[in-house]
């Protein structure tokens with residue numbers, strides 16, 4: 001505030017000394033001094049400048065032409081260009097910007113600017129480029145912008161601008177690029193835009209625009225790029241749009257448009273490289289004329305009501321002349337027929353091929369293996385039969401393969417293991433038989449594997465469990481898999497979901513399952529697993545669903561399940577479990593637990609304490625590390641376990657657990673967070689907190705419910721000594 005008033009006073013003095021009247025603004029009286037004032041005002045509304053890029057912008061550095069991002073005309077010595085793109089500035093755009101009366105380029109894209117576009121933008125009569133792309137600007141497009149008659153590029157993409165597109169934009173007759181995509185604009189597309197006949201680019205995609213597309217847009221005879229995707233546009237696409245023969249990029253995806261795609265679109269739009277009408281209600285067939293577009297790169301008609309006519313899938317043959325085709329998406333239509341062998345003659349550049357969700361039958365042609373740049377092949381949800389051609393194993397660069405929900409038979413070819421770059425494989429819901437190939441060990445980048453709902457048999461090869469890259473899903477459910485679960489399952493440290501339900505797996509659940517640390521959902525229902533439920537399941541801290549129902553598990557329910565705070569559903573029904581059902585944790589809410597069909601299991605009465613400190617009972621001499629742990633927690637949090645903060649469910653241990661480790665400072669005694677001097681060595685606050693977290697960690701390890709997992713007194717003391725050593729030992733840095 002103080003700083004700005006000094007700036008203002010200086011300018012005032014300057015003005016009063018060189019002009020006698022100061023009662024109105026005469027724009028020709030604006031000078032480099034007012035430019036400087038405007039820039040300083042701009043800076044004053046910048047609240048965050050993470051890299052201090054506006055450092056040079058200060059009153060002491062007298063010539064603003066020298067400031068970062070500021071450019072001046074050499075003759076007039078006035079600011080003509082402001083380019084602060086990608087500076088990551090946060091703040092508002094100052095209305096003083098309107099005083100930069102010589103400004104041609106205003107480039108503020110890729111910042112975090114908020115607030116509105118000031119009306120004063122209309123004072124920038126020389127402005128040629130206004131780029132505010134990728135900020136968080138709100139409000140409307142100010143009408144005054146229509147006074148910037150020299151504008152050629154108006155880019156407001158990626159903001160939060162709402163309400164209607166002003167009709168008056170038609171005054172901007174020099175406009176070549178109008179980019180309003182990714183905002184919240186609503187209302188109709190104003191017909192007046194069609195007066196902007198210099199337009200080369202019109203991007204209105206990803207807004208809330210509705211109504212019909214004005215037919216007058218067909219007047220934009222120079223348009224190369226037209227994107228109307230992701231709006232609420234209705235009606236048919238005006239035929240006049242197919243008359244804009246200059247179009248290179250034409251997208252109207254994700255609207256409610258209908259009508260036939262004209263069969264001559266390829267002839268009328270001979271320059272087309274990108275064509276995207278996905279997710280509408282277009283009818284007709286794949287336009288035969290597309291084959292004339294020998295340079296086209298992307299044809300996307302997925303998710304419409306397009307059918308194949310008499311020719312079946314022969315259009316694929318006609319597309320073999322499109323030698324630059326990279327993207328062909330025709331999935332989720334009514335296409336019917338057999339895939340022609342000529343599919344292998346499609347462009348060698350083909351990268352994405354989506355044909356799922358149609359009525360395609362017959363075999364998968366082996367020639368598909370010629371498409372050796374494929375990154376994604378999706379033939380799911382069709383009626384394909386026959387075997388998976390082993391040649392698919394030649395697509396060694398391919399990361400995604402979807403053949404789900406077909407009628408594919410035979411065994412999985414070993415050659416699939418050659419797809420070393422595979423990240424997703426979905427062969428689910430087919431009629432595949434035989435073993436899961438051990439060659440799957442080759443999938444070193446696999447994140448997601450679904451082989452469910454087939455008739456795969458024999459045991460699960462241990463190689464499948466060596467796929468430590470798996471992070472998302474391993475679904476082998478609904479097969480005929482038998483044998484025990486290999487110990488190697490412990491390698492799946494990152495996988496979130498494992499579904500082995502509805503197989504014939506037997507043997508015990510490996511103890512090492514506790515090492516699958518990322519598990520959130522584990523389904524093993526309806527197999528023949530026997531033996532005890534391993535206590536180590538209690539180590540799966542993120543587990544939300546555990547379904548072990550319909551097996552032959554025996555023994556008691558491990559108490560460690562009580563510690564799984566994320567657990568939402570626990571199904572142990574129809575096993576041979578015995579003993580008492582625990583009462584803490586998830587067992588407090590029996591609507592989330594199913595234990596029926598275990599005749600030897602008894603529901604517990606409220607437990608009356610183990611006589612250990614912290615459970616409402618005084619410490620006893622037999623209290624082991626547990627009592628010590630509670631004492632540690634008590635000391636370091638400054639809370640007493642019997643204090644009134646801990647009535648009902650929230651006992652001291654749970655309270656600490658809920659904050660540990662990421663929010664530990666919230667439970668620590670605030671006294672302990674004060675800077676610490678220790679043997680005259682000052683300790684870095686970060687190190688201090690780290691040590692305190694370690695102490696709390698020791699406290700928690702001492703107080704775990706399960707005796708087996710609880711660390712011994714000896715271990716606890718050893719750990720505490722290590723904490724102390726790291727804290728007081730002077731380090732070289």
Ligand SMILES: *[C@@H]1O[C@H](CO)[C@@H](O)[C@H](O)[C@H]1NC(C)=O
Nearest residue numbers: 019024025026027028029030
């Ligand atoms: C504005 O200033 C210029 C130059 O000082 C002068 O020629 C012109 O008459 C002024 N305009 C008005 C409206 O005062």
Ligand SMILES: *[C@@H]1O[C@H](CO)[C@@H](O)[C@H](O)[C@H]1NC(C)=O
Nearest residue numbers: 056061062063064065066067
């Ligand atoms: C431009 O700024 C630099 C420092 O950033 C300074 O050394 C130099 O003298 C300035 N030049 C002018 C013409 O103001």
Ligand SMILES: *[C@@H]1O[C@H](CO)[C@@H](O)[C@H](O)[C@H]1NC(C)=O
Nearest residue numbers: 025030034095096098099120
């Ligand atoms: C600059 O712009 C501000 C805000 O729009 C205005 O109040 C001020 O009078 C202008 N300054 C000059 C010198 O024109």
Ligand SMILES: *[C@@H]1O[C@H](CO)[C@@H](O)[C@H](O)[C@H]1NC(C)=O
Nearest residue numbers: 098118119120121122123144
């Ligand atoms: C906005 O434009 C109107 C004329 O259309 C004008 O009267 C008004 O002064 C302008 N506002 C600003 C802040 O420039």
Ligand SMILES: *[C@@H]1O[C@H](CO)[C@@H](O)[C@H](O)[C@H]1NC(C)=O
Nearest residue numbers: 170171192194195196216219
């Ligand atoms: C816009 O075009 C229409 C015809 O499409 C014409 O009647 C109108 O005068 C034009 N408006 C401007 C501002 O050029």
Ligand SMILES: *[C@@H]1O[C@H](CO)[C@@H](O)[C@H](O)[C@H]1NC(C)=O
Nearest residue numbers: 218238239240241242243244
């Ligand atoms: C398309 O252009 C042709 C030739 O210029 C013209 O005859 C026809 O009427 C136009 N069609 C539409 C729908 O504008």
Ligand SMILES: *[C@@H]1O[C@H](CO)[C@@H](O)[C@H](O)[C@H]1NC(C)=O
Nearest residue numbers: 266267268270288289291292
């Ligand atoms: C498109 O291909 C057809 C043959 O299928 C041909 O008759 C027509 O002349 C071609 N059009 C153009 C513009 O090349």
Ligand SMILES: *[C@@H]1O[C@H](CO)[C@@H](O)[C@H](O)[C@H]1NC(C)=O
Nearest residue numbers: 291292317318319320321322
């Ligand atoms: C591919 O183009 C050549 C030459 O223009 C033509 O002879 C051939 O019929 C075309 N093939 C297909 C499948 O359209």
Ligand SMILES: *[C@@H]1O[C@H](CO)[C@@H](O)[C@H](O)[C@H]1NC(C)=O
Nearest residue numbers: 317320340341342343344345
């Ligand atoms: C694929 O192209 C090759 C060479 O251009 C040709 O010999 C072969 O017949 C074509 N295959 C099909 C099925 O069209």
Ligand SMILES: *[C@@H]1O[C@H](CO)[C@@H](O)[C@H](O)[C@H]1NC(C)=O
Nearest residue numbers: 331332356357378380381402
């Ligand atoms: C594969 O195709 C099916 C059917 O069209 C579709 O439901 C699924 O989302 C597609 N998957 C991917 C990853 O493209």
Ligand SMILES: *[C@@H]1O[C@H](CO)[C@@H](O)[C@H](O)[C@H]1NC(C)=O
Nearest residue numbers: 433434435455456457458459
């Ligand atoms: C697995 O299925 C195949 C093919 O159906 C069959 O030949 C084989 O005997 C089965 N193996 C086992 C272990 O069930």
Ligand SMILES: *[C@@H]1O[C@H](CO)[C@@H](O)[C@H](O)[C@H]1NC(C)=O
Nearest residue numbers: 428452453475477478497499
């Ligand atoms: C695994 O696949 C089966 C059958 O396809 C499906 O019902 C089940 O929901 C899948 N499991 C998970 C966890 O996605």
